Amino acid sequence: MIALGCDHGGLALKNAVKQYLEENQIPYRDFGTMTEDSIDYAPVAVQVARSVAGGESEKGILCCGTGIGMSIAANKVKGIRASVCTDAFCAEMTRRHNNSNILCMGGRVITPEQAVELTRIYLATPFDGGRHERRVNQIAEIENGTL
Template identity: 60%
Template sequence: MIALGCDHGGFNLISAIKKHFDEQGIAYKDFGTYSEDSVDYPVYACKVANAVVGGECELGILCCGTGIGISMAANKIKGVRAAVVSNDFGAEMTRRHNHANILCMGGRVTSVEDALRYTDIFLNTPEEGGRHDKRVAMLTELDNGITSFD
Protein backbone atom coordinates (compact mmCIF):
# COMPACT_ATOMS: atom_id res chain seq x y z
CA MET A 1 0.00 0.00 0.00
CA ILE A 2 1.19 3.49 -0.85
CA ALA A 3 0.69 6.39 1.59
CA LEU A 4 -0.46 9.63 -0.05
CA GLY A 5 -0.49 13.12 1.40
CA CYS A 6 -0.46 16.72 0.32
CA ASP A 7 -1.16 20.28 1.27
CA HIS A 8 -3.29 22.67 -0.77
CA GLY A 9 -0.44 23.32 -3.24
CA GLY A 10 -0.14 19.62 -4.07
CA PHE A 11 -3.84 18.73 -4.01
CA ASN A 12 -4.23 18.60 -7.80
CA LEU A 13 -1.21 16.31 -8.22
CA ILE A 14 -2.34 13.90 -5.50
CA SER A 15 -5.84 13.86 -7.00
CA ALA A 16 -4.37 12.86 -10.37
CA ILE A 17 -2.16 10.22 -8.73
CA LYS A 18 -5.18 8.74 -6.90
CA LYS A 19 -7.09 8.52 -10.18
CA HIS A 20 -4.05 6.88 -11.81
CA PHE A 21 -3.79 4.38 -8.95
CA ASP A 22 -7.51 3.61 -9.17
CA GLU A 23 -7.11 2.88 -12.90
CA GLN A 24 -4.03 0.71 -12.24
CA GLY A 25 -5.49 -1.12 -9.24
CA ILE A 26 -2.74 0.18 -6.93
CA ALA A 27 -3.74 0.23 -3.25
CA TYR A 28 -3.22 3.47 -1.37
CA LYS A 29 -4.17 5.22 1.83
CA ASP A 30 -5.00 8.90 1.51
CA PHE A 31 -3.91 10.96 4.51
CA GLY A 32 -5.24 14.24 3.08
CA THR A 33 -5.65 17.10 2.66
CA TYR A 34 -8.93 16.86 0.79
CA SER A 35 -9.29 20.30 -0.82
CA GLU A 36 -7.36 23.33 -1.98
CA ASP A 37 -8.08 25.18 1.28
CA SER A 38 -4.86 26.37 2.89
CA VAL A 39 -3.33 23.91 5.38
CA ASP A 40 0.04 23.30 7.02
CA TYR A 41 2.16 20.80 5.08
CA PRO A 42 4.03 19.38 8.12
CA VAL A 43 0.77 17.80 9.33
CA TYR A 44 0.46 15.65 6.20
CA ALA A 45 4.16 14.96 5.89
CA CYS A 46 4.11 13.57 9.42
CA LYS A 47 1.10 11.34 8.75
CA VAL A 48 2.60 9.82 5.61
CA ALA A 49 6.10 9.50 7.09
CA ASN A 50 4.82 7.69 10.17
CA ALA A 51 2.74 5.33 8.02
CA VAL A 52 5.84 4.44 5.99
CA VAL A 53 8.34 4.00 8.83
CA GLY A 54 5.72 2.25 10.96
CA GLY A 55 5.14 -0.34 8.25
CA GLU A 56 1.50 0.50 7.57
CA CYS A 57 2.48 1.50 4.03
CA GLU A 58 5.39 0.35 1.89
CA LEU A 59 6.18 3.71 0.29
CA GLY A 60 4.81 7.25 0.30
CA ILE A 61 4.11 10.13 -2.03
CA LEU A 62 3.85 13.71 -0.80
CA CYS A 63 3.03 16.86 -2.74
CA CYS A 64 3.07 20.54 -1.83
CA GLY A 65 3.63 23.62 -3.97
CA THR A 66 7.28 22.82 -4.74
CA GLY A 67 7.80 19.47 -3.00
CA ILE A 68 10.54 21.07 -0.94
CA GLY A 69 8.78 22.02 2.29
CA ILE A 70 6.88 18.76 2.59
CA SER A 71 10.07 16.77 1.94
CA MET A 72 11.92 18.72 4.62
CA ALA A 73 9.14 17.98 7.10
CA ALA A 74 9.00 14.28 6.20
CA ASN A 75 12.77 13.92 6.54
CA LYS A 76 12.51 15.01 10.19
CA ILE A 77 10.89 11.63 10.95
CA LYS A 78 13.51 9.02 11.79
CA GLY A 79 13.78 6.41 9.06
CA VAL A 80 12.40 8.56 6.26
CA ARG A 81 14.36 9.13 3.08
CA ALA A 82 12.13 11.58 1.20
CA ALA A 83 13.33 13.04 -2.08
CA VAL A 84 12.04 15.79 -4.32
CA VAL A 85 12.31 14.81 -7.97
CA SER A 86 12.00 16.89 -11.11
CA ASN A 87 13.03 14.46 -13.85
CA ASP A 88 12.91 10.78 -14.82
CA PHE A 89 16.52 10.10 -13.86
CA GLY A 90 16.02 11.51 -10.37
CA ALA A 91 12.86 9.44 -9.88
CA GLU A 92 14.79 6.31 -10.74
CA MET A 93 18.05 6.99 -8.93
CA THR A 94 16.45 8.11 -5.68
CA ARG A 95 15.01 4.59 -5.39
CA ARG A 96 17.85 2.64 -7.00
CA HIS A 97 20.79 4.27 -5.22
CA ASN A 98 19.36 6.16 -2.22
CA HIS A 99 16.57 3.71 -1.32
CA ALA A 100 14.16 6.63 -0.92
CA ASN A 101 10.89 5.62 0.68
CA ILE A 102 8.90 8.79 -0.02
CA LEU A 103 8.62 10.59 -3.36
CA CYS A 104 7.96 14.35 -3.18
CA MET A 105 6.76 16.61 -5.96
CA GLY A 106 5.48 20.14 -6.40
CA GLY A 107 2.04 20.92 -7.74
CA ARG A 108 3.12 24.38 -8.84
CA VAL A 109 6.25 23.19 -10.66
CA THR A 110 5.41 19.68 -11.94
CA SER A 111 2.86 18.85 -14.62
CA VAL A 112 0.37 16.05 -13.99
CA GLU A 113 1.85 14.12 -16.92
CA ASP A 114 5.36 14.35 -15.46
CA ALA A 115 4.15 13.54 -11.93
CA LEU A 116 2.44 10.35 -13.09
CA ARG A 117 5.56 9.29 -14.98
CA TYR A 118 7.83 10.01 -11.99
CA THR A 119 5.42 8.09 -9.76
CA ASP A 120 5.50 5.03 -12.02
CA ILE A 121 9.29 5.13 -12.27
CA PHE A 122 9.66 5.51 -8.49
CA LEU A 123 7.29 2.64 -7.71
CA ASN A 124 8.77 0.28 -10.31
CA THR A 125 12.47 0.84 -9.62
CA PRO A 126 14.12 -1.69 -7.31
CA GLU A 127 16.67 -0.72 -4.70
CA GLU A 128 20.18 -1.56 -5.81
CA GLY A 129 22.51 -2.96 -3.20
CA GLY A 130 26.28 -3.16 -3.43
CA ARG A 131 28.16 0.07 -2.87
CA HIS A 132 24.88 1.88 -2.21
CA ASP A 133 24.10 -0.18 0.89
CA LYS A 134 27.05 1.41 2.70
CA ARG A 135 25.79 4.89 1.88
CA VAL A 136 22.23 4.12 2.91
CA ALA A 137 23.61 2.69 6.18
CA MET A 138 25.41 6.00 6.68
CA LEU A 139 22.07 7.81 6.29
CA THR A 140 20.71 5.57 9.03
CA GLU A 141 23.67 6.49 11.22
CA LEU A 142 22.77 10.15 10.72
CA ASP A 143 19.21 9.30 11.79
CA ASN A 144 20.67 7.75 14.91
CA GLY A 145 22.56 10.87 15.93
CA ILE A 146 26.03 10.58 14.41
CA THR A 147 27.24 14.02 13.42
CA SER A 148 30.49 13.20 11.61
CA PHE A 149 32.13 10.42 9.62
CA ASP A 150 35.69 11.47 10.55
Protein backbone atom coordinates (compact mmCIF):
# COMPACT_ATOMS: atom_id res chain seq x y z
CA MET A 1 0.00 0.00 0.00
CA ILE A 2 1.20 3.48 -0.88
CA ALA A 3 0.16 6.40 1.33
CA LEU A 4 -0.57 9.55 -0.71
CA GLY A 5 -0.95 13.10 0.49
CA CYS A 6 -0.76 16.67 -0.70
CA ASP A 7 -1.67 20.24 0.00
CA HIS A 8 -3.24 22.57 -2.57
CA GLY A 9 0.17 23.19 -4.23
CA GLY A 10 0.70 19.50 -4.91
CA LEU A 11 -2.82 18.44 -5.90
CA ALA A 12 -2.10 18.12 -9.64
CA LEU A 13 0.94 15.94 -8.95
CA LYS A 14 -0.93 13.74 -6.47
CA ASN A 15 -3.79 13.26 -8.92
CA ALA A 16 -1.38 12.24 -11.70
CA VAL A 17 0.39 9.81 -9.36
CA LYS A 18 -2.96 8.44 -8.21
CA GLN A 19 -3.97 7.76 -11.81
CA TYR A 20 -0.64 5.98 -12.41
CA LEU A 21 -1.15 3.81 -9.33
CA GLU A 22 -4.69 2.93 -10.40
CA GLU A 23 -3.58 2.07 -13.96
CA ASN A 24 -0.89 -0.22 -12.55
CA GLN A 25 -3.15 -1.75 -9.89
CA ILE A 26 -0.93 -0.51 -7.06
CA PRO A 27 -3.01 -0.13 -3.90
CA TYR A 28 -2.97 3.25 -2.19
CA ARG A 29 -4.66 5.30 0.48
CA ASP A 30 -5.31 8.96 -0.24
CA PHE A 31 -4.93 11.20 2.82
CA GLY A 32 -5.97 14.31 0.87
CA THR A 33 -6.39 17.07 0.09
CA MET A 34 -9.00 16.70 -2.60
CA THR A 35 -9.42 20.35 -3.63
CA GLU A 36 -7.32 23.37 -4.52
CA ASP A 37 -8.52 25.20 -1.40
CA SER A 38 -5.53 26.34 0.66
CA ILE A 39 -4.63 23.97 3.51
CA ASP A 40 -1.66 23.46 5.82
CA TYR A 41 0.74 20.72 4.75
CA ALA A 42 1.97 19.47 8.15
CA PRO A 43 -1.22 17.60 9.19
CA VAL A 44 -1.27 15.72 5.88
CA ALA A 45 2.45 14.94 6.06
CA VAL A 46 2.16 13.51 9.56
CA GLN A 47 -0.77 11.25 8.60
CA VAL A 48 1.17 9.80 5.67
CA ALA A 49 4.37 9.50 7.72
CA ARG A 50 2.59 7.72 10.57
CA SER A 51 1.00 5.31 8.11
CA VAL A 52 4.44 4.43 6.74
CA ALA A 53 6.23 4.37 10.11
CA GLY A 54 3.46 2.24 11.58
CA GLY A 55 3.68 -0.33 8.79
CA GLU A 56 0.19 0.30 7.40
CA SER A 57 1.78 1.56 4.18
CA GLU A 58 4.97 0.33 2.52
CA LYS A 59 5.93 3.76 1.19
CA GLY A 60 4.51 7.25 0.97
CA ILE A 61 4.30 10.01 -1.61
CA LEU A 62 3.78 13.61 -0.54
CA CYS A 63 3.33 16.64 -2.78
CA CYS A 64 3.23 20.35 -2.00
CA GLY A 65 4.49 23.44 -3.80
CA THR A 66 8.16 22.47 -3.57
CA GLY A 67 8.13 19.17 -1.67
CA ILE A 68 10.29 20.78 1.01
CA GLY A 69 7.64 21.56 3.60
CA MET A 70 6.17 18.07 3.34
CA SER A 71 9.61 16.49 3.71
CA ILE A 72 10.49 18.57 6.76
CA ALA A 73 7.20 17.70 8.47
CA ALA A 74 7.31 14.00 7.55
CA ASN A 75 10.91 13.64 8.74
CA LYS A 76 9.81 14.62 12.25
CA VAL A 77 8.16 11.19 12.55
CA LYS A 78 10.56 8.56 13.89
CA GLY A 79 11.53 6.03 11.23
CA ILE A 80 10.77 8.27 8.28
CA ARG A 81 13.30 9.08 5.59
CA ALA A 82 11.42 11.51 3.33
CA SER A 83 13.34 12.82 0.33
CA VAL A 84 12.57 15.68 -2.03
CA CYS A 85 13.27 14.58 -5.59
CA THR A 86 13.21 16.68 -8.73
CA ASP A 87 14.87 14.32 -11.22
CA ALA A 88 15.22 10.65 -12.08
CA PHE A 89 18.73 10.31 -10.65
CA CYS A 90 17.64 11.55 -7.22
CA ALA A 91 14.53 9.33 -7.22
CA GLU A 92 16.71 6.29 -7.90
CA MET A 93 19.54 7.14 -5.54
CA THR A 94 17.32 8.02 -2.57
CA ARG A 95 16.02 4.45 -2.72
CA ARG A 96 19.36 2.77 -3.51
CA HIS A 97 21.50 4.59 -0.95
CA ASN A 98 19.11 6.08 1.65
CA ASN A 99 16.30 3.52 1.71
CA SER A 100 13.93 6.48 1.58
CA ASN A 101 10.38 5.54 2.49
CA ILE A 102 8.59 8.73 1.42
CA LEU A 103 9.00 10.50 -1.91
CA CYS A 104 8.30 14.26 -1.81
CA MET A 105 7.71 16.34 -4.92
CA GLY A 106 6.75 19.92 -5.72
CA GLY A 107 3.91 21.01 -7.99
CA ARG A 108 5.65 24.32 -8.64
CA VAL A 109 8.91 22.56 -9.50
CA ILE A 110 8.03 19.60 -11.73
CA THR A 111 5.19 18.64 -14.06
CA PRO A 112 2.60 15.93 -13.39
CA GLU A 113 4.27 13.84 -16.10
CA GLN A 114 7.62 14.14 -14.33
CA ALA A 115 5.97 13.21 -11.04
CA VAL A 116 4.66 10.00 -12.58
CA GLU A 117 8.11 9.15 -13.94
CA LEU A 118 9.78 9.83 -10.57
CA THR A 119 7.12 7.72 -8.85
CA ARG A 120 7.71 4.84 -11.28
CA ILE A 121 11.46 4.94 -10.65
CA TYR A 122 11.08 5.37 -6.90
CA LEU A 123 8.70 2.44 -6.49
CA ALA A 124 10.74 0.14 -8.76
CA THR A 125 14.15 0.81 -7.20
CA PRO A 126 15.37 -1.44 -4.39
CA PHE A 127 17.62 -0.50 -1.49
CA ASP A 128 21.22 -1.56 -2.20
CA GLY A 129 22.01 -2.40 1.43
CA GLY A 130 25.68 -3.16 2.08
CA ARG A 131 27.63 -0.14 3.23
CA HIS A 132 24.47 1.93 2.85
CA GLU A 133 22.73 -0.15 5.52
CA ARG A 134 25.29 1.05 8.07
CA ARG A 135 24.59 4.65 7.11
CA VAL A 136 20.83 4.26 7.31
CA ASN A 137 21.28 2.63 10.73
CA GLN A 138 23.25 5.70 11.80
CA ILE A 139 20.25 7.86 10.94
CA ALA A 140 18.15 5.66 13.24
CA GLU A 141 20.79 6.09 15.96
CA ILE A 142 20.41 9.87 15.64
CA GLU A 143 16.63 9.48 16.11
CA ASN A 144 17.24 7.30 19.18
CA GLY A 145 19.79 9.70 20.67
CA THR A 146 22.57 7.12 20.57
CA LEU A 147 24.77 8.82 17.97
